[in-house]
Amino acid sequence: MRLEEERERERERERERERERERETKRLPAPVVHVKESVLRAVPFTTDTSLEEGQWRDRGREGQGQRRDIGKRMLRLDLPGRRTCTTAMANLGNSGATSSPMVILAPKTKTKKKHFVQQKVKVFRASDPVLSVFMWGVNHSINDLSQVPVPVMLLPDDFKANTKIKVNNHLFNKENLPGHFKFKEYCPQVFRNLRERFGIEDLDYQVSLTRIPPLRSVDNQGEGLLLNSYDRTLVIKQISSEDVADMHSILSEYHQHIVKCHGSTLLPQFLGMYRVSVDSEETYLIVMRNMFSHRLVVHRKYDLKGSLVAREASDKEKGKELPTFKDMDFRNNMQKVYISEEQKEKLMEKLNRDVEFLVRLKIMDYSLLLGIHDVGRAEREEEAGEQVSNEEEQEAENGLASGHMVGSYSTSPEGIAGYMSSYKPLGPGEFDPYVDVYAVRSCPGAPQREVYFMGLIDVLTQYDTKKKAAHAAKTVKHGAGAEISTVHPEQYAKRFRDFISNIFA
Template sequence: MLKKKKKSKKKTFVRNGDDMPEVKKQKKRKAFKMKKKVFRASDPLLSVFMWGVHQSVEQLTHCTIPPLLLDTDFKAFSKISIENYNFNSDNMVGKFKFKEYCPLVFKNLRERFGVKEALFNQALSSCEPYYECQGDAVKEKERGHKYFYSKDNKFVVKIFHSEEVEFMHSILNVYYNYAVEKGGQTLLPQYLAMYKITVSNIEYHMIVMKNILAVNLRIHKKYDLKGSKVDRAATDKDPTLKDCDFLNGEMKIRVGEEKRKQILAMLESDVQFLSQLKIMDYSLLLGVHNVAKGLEEEREFNEENSSSDDLLDGEDSNNKDSDVPMDIEEEEDEVEDQIYENGYTYFSDESVDDKEVYCFGLIDVLTKYNATKRAAHTAKTMKHGSGAEISTVRPESYSKRFMEFMSNAFV
């Protein structure tokens, strides 16, 4: 049997007119380069965060959550220390530490809150997160207190103080049992992971939560509501609307009587839970999207970005109002799919003419009524009087006043 000749990969011979071999030059092939910058961010802290989340989720892939978590699971942690020095310095800092608190507990919580591991990993490690205020990032970093968000805006990461870490550890078991009891149906922050990152000998404590305002809609108004009236109005430094702005604007959360009862019952349960833990100073973060205004903004955007080629195809430029991108019903159907994923989103009642979408949930629930808060309560009482509705009051009084405000806010 004849054997086939192996073809040369380096050069090919071609006969010319004189039957002399001629070498045909091959094209030079460029080396393959990865276009994606893995775990690379403008801030070294974010690069380490992205790397750490990816490593953590990968390690937990083959870990089975036991049917019953033990006390040791609430004290467990995993820790990685890296010393690469100048190796791979383009992507990562040379020396850092990454620590994850209670891995099995938070993996269980992610499952109960409907967050898939693959999506969690992709959202926080495949794209660079962004800070809430780009211009104030340095100032916030110096204060040791700031937020940053995943690229898809579904998750928010809070950098907080070591005291809050200790307090979170002390209530994690109770918080977990409460989340299990409620089947994930709560307006409390949905905690998904907790880390400690050390970069350049500086420690950063982080906790990952679902973003309450994670909807693909523009938030036209944002409120921070505590049920207090003293110093509770928006300012130039803090443009977020507050209790006085809510009352002066005669704002109401119009969800209808049936939803109102459900929401207030959920809030009542959550607030009682916080009061039992001696927690106060929390607030309801409320985002409001006006449907009609959103449609108008989208229509204007489409008109501004429409090309002149559309007019050449026979479209009537004088009849733009008849070509609405989507009607109100279609937009409601689109947003309705996100309500169950997010858990914080509700529509206004069908009887309301001016349709709105509300996103709300409790935030800042790691402040305990301690000696510092008692001193602040005394100081504010002396300044504004015993009858003034100051924000710093005892947990029982705080929860009662908060629920009175909310019962009037929802209609």
């Protein structure tokens, strides 16, 4: 009898517990989402139905902590539904404990949107890693300078300043740029001011040097690099560390000279000086404006020093497509420069002013570079170029041809010469004086129409101990009265001006 009463009370308690579970289930309604069984096994969780209501609240706090742990594990296992509430039924009957619904809430986490990196236009592709680093450095330098206000005046420290960039473990564009390199720019504010005085915008300068890799010049005769920008407005020349030191020694006086003459000069227009270090090898580069035209082809050129000793082009030089003739060749060919008296006076005024500046700095061994564009020959070559086959004409219409005639270069849509192509079309022998600043047109009475390009080159040679020794050796060899090229700066300047004044008709 007592045993039956005990069993009845046990059944009553069981029914009470069942009702309690039903009430708890109604309080936590939630949709059921499938969860991987391995997660539930990894994080066991049981609900003891024998707990009182107050104990349920305490156990609920523990359950929240366990649910957070399960949510984190779900995120690590990359389960679906990580942003939604997840409910699962766990039947973990263990030591008399009965199963109950379990709610698993994954924490709400913010997932970043995927950011697709697009390849930039400027990737600085060049076959030579030195050129790639040079293009990268110029682009970086101009972008940095654009963020710096233009100083009201240059200070002495600006003529000694430099900026350095060192890049290690560069992997984004390793097919085109080396992994380790250094780039150095000398006197950035000074050259920025010089570019402004020469009428060259920094953006045009940047585009001309970095849009397309510079090309090797056909005039490259030495061991170092001699490059032309893709629009042929700039020249990049490799120099020595001694030349860099010489440039630093004359830069302040050079800047003052350019300021006084308002940028009207026959001297080289220096626009930037850099050092590129790749594989522990240092390459020094200086950028200048091209003395020849970016559009008109030069048919003959001379390098004139005013000396007649050993100043004749060699047979090997004469065999080139565009040889560089010298003083004796100029005299033997009976060559003359046909310009008006007004143009001659302006030219000689510039020349005398620049030569006096070089004498003050004790500089010698400079030359007058003379390029001649034959307008008549260019027209004939252009007419011959127009008589192409039907196949070539079709290719030209489809944009497959080279894009320029024989007598003149094609004009670039961007860079220093870019705005001229959209300004107005230029005819044979025509040029823009703001771009081709060294150009002079022949006078109306000349035997043939020509365009002359004249400027001073090789202006970094100072009369030092080496030149004194060379002067003594040549004097012994050729005699004291011979017109050798290695003489005192004052004597060199006088002889040079006398010779140049006689090249005009």
